[in-house]
Amino acid sequence: MLDAIARLRRFNRAVTREVGALDQSYLGRGRPLGAARVLQLITPQGTDIAEIRAKLALDSGLLSRLLRTLEAEALIQLASDPADRRCRTAHLTPAGQTEMAAYEAIGYARAAETLARAGKQPQALIDAMDLIATTLLRDQTEIRDADPNDCAALACLQSYYDLLVEKIQGITPGMLTLPLADAQNYRPPHGAFLIAWSDDLPVGTVSLRPLDATTAEVKRLWVDRSARGQGIARRLMHAIESRAKSLGYAHLKLDTNAALTEAITLYRTCGWSDIPAYTSDPATHWLGKTL
Amino acid sequence: MLDAIARLRRFNRAVTREVGALDQSYLGRGRPLGAARVLQLITPQGTDIAEIRAKLALDSGLLSRLLRTLEAEALIQLASDPADRRCRTAHLTPAGQTEMAAYEAIGYARAAETLARAGKQPQALIDAMDLIATTLLRDQTEIRDADPNDCAALACLQSYYDLLVEKIQGITPGMLTLPLADAQNYRPPHGAFLIAWSDDLPVGTVSLRPLDATTAEVKRLWVDRSARGQGIARRLMHAIESRAKSLGYAHLKLDTNAALTEAITLYRTCGWSDIPAYTSDPATHWLGKTL
DNA sequence: CAAAATGCTTGACTAAGGTCAGGAAAAATA
DNA sequence: TATTTTTCCTGACCTTAGTCAAGCATTTTG
Known part of the structure; x- marks a missing residue:
């Protein structure tokens, strides 16, 4: 009972x-x-x-x-x-x-x-509602293009930054600024900015920017806490890879930090493999994939 | 937005x-x-x-x-x-x-x-649903008598024991057995066992047993995690005190452990005050109240 | 260009939910 | 005991939601 x-x-x-x-x-x-x-x-x-x-x-x-x-x-x-x-x-x-x-x-x-x-803990109530709504709307989650300066995009980036600050030693809020200084890089025809929507709530993002004529970099993969465990990150990775392909890129790279363990596991199961370091400081892992 | x-x-x-x-x-x-x-x-x-x-x-x-x-x-x-x-x-x-x-x-x-x-985390979904249901049904929460061997009562006691094991150093599951050996003490005409119901889910309990002709002991106050912050514990304490009064008791006692800080705060705000130790081992605080 | 398909409107029809006044039987009250 | 109140039933009636087939204007297809 x-x-x-x-x-x-x-x-x-x-x-x-x-x-x-x-x-x-x-x-x-x-x-x-x-x-x-x-x-x-x-x-x-x-x-x-x-x-x-x-x-x-x-x-x-x-x-x-x-x-x-x-x-x-x-x-x-x-x-x-x-x-x-x-x-x-x-x-x-x-x-x-x-x-x-x-x-x-x-x-x-x-x-x-x-x-x-909800009394003294409205945040707990909202978190619970987010979790339930995202679960119930699971099949409706859809990935759409966005402009990096859209308010939804900025909200996603802010949440992503909050995550970095929480997880990675040595990153402070001041090091991360919005809007992105190089927003132009994440727009067509050379880049992309994808958002995963559940109803009218953005629950995940990933973006792509050019490195050279045949290589692009995947940046800022993030999925909201309430939407994890539903394969959204994997769908975002698939989406950004096929987008990179259709934009004409042959190679992808990304850098990440050892603290983001789930992300690293995901990259590997998506077919990414270790490559030499090409950036510094907060990055501790570098992966690449040929399309 | x-x-x-x-x-x-x-x-x-x-x-x-x-x-x-x-x-x-x-x-x-x-x-x-x-x-x-x-x-x-x-x-x-x-x-x-x-x-x-x-x-x-x-x-x-x-x-x-x-x-x-x-x-x-x-x-x-x-x-x-x-x-x-x-x-x-x-x-x-x-x-x-x-x-x-x-x-x-x-x-x-x-x-x-x-x-x-819900995928891999059904428990998180259920917890979220409990929280929401309890919040929405807040005004419907009602306190009713139960028998200490009812299955709802046993479920409450088990949850209470789980809480003790989690919070108090030195208590192991083996030390706590169900059903209660002295169940008779918690039945009328000398004792009581109250359960707080939200719809058909028991979300809290408290019980009363006789110590002598004029003194009774309040035992096992527990409120489910999903139902905290709604004043249910306070309602349970009021209910058990007025029950004790109607059963003819003049004095109440209880023992508790320092780890249960919220409970101790609650007792004090309900008008209970420190009394000399009358039990031992896991108990670290003893309170009393004259009706 | 004719035929087929699409998007919408219209009218006829049904089911389900809901309101209301009146009345019968039983119980409570004076 | 007579009156009032309570509880439920009945029948008349209304609104909302929903289905279906026919038809019109427009676009697409062959």
């Missing part, structure tokens, strides 16, 4: 109540849940209705009708996509933005309330 | 999907969700329909109809409560028990599936 599954089911019950309560409060704005959910997916810049349908798994007839009620309330405008006039796009009107902000406020308030219940 | 509230809302989205999927699989038994939920609240011994209505927050008319469909399927039997013939009680028939077991199996299977997704 105290086994893992009983505990998990208790979690399910607790969370069902919570989610149900959130739905109830959305109802407070005098609109059925279906319409409210659709409205919350529409951006001021416009959202393809096919995208809404896919996200909410709605029947096309049903969605069509929900959109029409929102349009009748003057919350959204529907327009044909100029590129393909069969497709339609929904835009938020100013009134729609106001309404949407009201829903945001409800969600925000309820979240704050939940957080308040 | 990476603040606590954004993360919490991501958690909400992840978990909504999961709960929705569970509902979908309940649908697999060819019965609408409402009826399935009602069925799962009915015990073979019989459940008052007022209780079901309260738990699911259903309209009496609606519940009446749901019960009738279950009765028509021969899954339940309805009978008037002999004590108050206005009230009715629902009993599971053998067919109903079979059907209920099928729902249990579905929930169990889905839970096992989720657990499998």
Whole structure:
């Protein structure tokens, strides 16, 4: 009775109540849940209705009708996509933005309330939620390109730096600055900056910069604590290697530090092998791979 | 964008999907969700329909109809409560028990599936779920009497022993045996054994045994790691003190070890003060309180 | 260019959940 | 004992969600 599954089911019950309560409060704005959910997916810049349908798994007839009620309330405008006039796009009107902000406020308030219940340790609660969300969203984790100066990219780098400071003797926060001075190196056509997303949370990153015409360097592999053990680091390495290949590189290098043991193990199982030192100081290990 | 509230809302989205999927699989038994939920609240011994209505927050008319469909399927039997013939009680028939077991199996299977997704660290996932469930169910935590040989009681004691072994030098698992040799001391009319429940998970315990006609001893205060910081220990102490009072005791004593710092702090803030040693060995602190 | 496929809308229909007023039986209260 | 209250049932009715087939405009394919 105290086994893992009983505990998990208790979690399910607790969370069902919570989610149900959130739905109830959305109802407070005098609109059925279906319409409210659709409205919350529409951006001021416009959202393809096919995208809404896919996200909410709605029947096309049903969605069509929900959109029409929102349009009748003057919350959204529907327009044909100029590129393909069969497709339609929904835009938020100013009134729609106001309404949407009201829903945001409800969600925000309820979240704050939940957080308040955590008492003295909200961080522990958030960590637990991150772990669960990442686990449940595991199959949805996707790797996408980013610009090294994006705010998500900077957040990843900051977390990576925090890790280095924590793990490697002799590295202090002052030695690491953001944004990257050589950001240009991590952009196409010679470099890349990849982020692994779980829902709208960046949970991992890796990047690539040119060393010479045929050699590139893999830099800053990081996976968030809550997302480890799910093969994300390996997926990032595969992604960056195939990207390097498609950018025309034949050789890859990287440097790392003995304190990052899991990373070193990962590199080796990905087919990387030791090479002579080509950088200094915090680096203690140097690996290479030919594509 | 990476603040606590954004993360919490991501958690909400992840978990909504999961709960929705569970509902979908309940649908697999060819019965609408409402009826399935009602069925799962009915015990073979019989459940008052007022209780079901309260738990699911259903309209009496609606519940009446749901019960009738279950009765028509021969899954339940309805009978008037002999004590108050206005009230009715629902009993599971053998067919109903079979059907209920099928729902249990579905929930169990889905839970096992989720657990499998945790990869190499299922324990971390369960710990996270416990923390969240306990936090969300905080207001529902209730303290009830138990028998010291109940399986929940034994589980609490085992966890308490594990804590002692971990915290106190010189205590080894072999020194602590279950069930308690003097279980009788913790039963009415001279003793008590209280358990704090969060949903169906025991998250804390405390017990009381007689020392002499006017003095009792408080023993084995424990709160699960996932439930700390919510005042449960304090509630347990209040409960056991008022129980001692109603059992006619005038004085309370307890012994504890210096390693259990939070407990000692709690005792002092509950109005306990140092008294002369009255036990030996692992005990290093002795406190008392006059009611 | 004709045929097929795609994206969406419309209307007809169903199931499920939920509300409400009224009423019967039983219990509590005056 | 008469009145009020409680508990539940019944029937009428409504809203929401969801399915399905037909149809229109547009794009893609052969």
